[in-house]
Amino acid sequence: MFYIKRNADGDIVTLSKEATSESSEQVSADDPQVLAFLANEPGAKANFLASDLAFVRVVEDLMEVLLDKGVISFTDLPRAAQNKVMQRKSLRAKNNINLIGEDGGII
Known part of the structure; x- marks a missing residue:
């Protein structure tokens, strides 16, 4: 509220x-x-975008954990979600971007 x-x-x-x-x-x-x-607040759109991008990383990490632990299977995801996951993995691989924090843990 x-x-x-x-x-x-x-x-x-x-x-x-x-x-x-x-x-x-x-x-x-x-x-x-x-x-x-x-x-409409100054900088709000940039803040929301930054927040969204950071949250995407959280969702990616969460998906990796759930997949690794066998809680969900990749094929449980809808085809569109599977395609987006594969696109993200491909982009990260091409740009040498990983999601490991400075302490070695998942971000």
């Missing part, structure tokens, strides 16, 4: 995790107006 302040047109102008004297209206984090407000 977030607390917001609106302008005269009803647009969100302030967003806060805690209620303040100016931001007292409560809205859910997935409210379309909240998402639009966040997307």
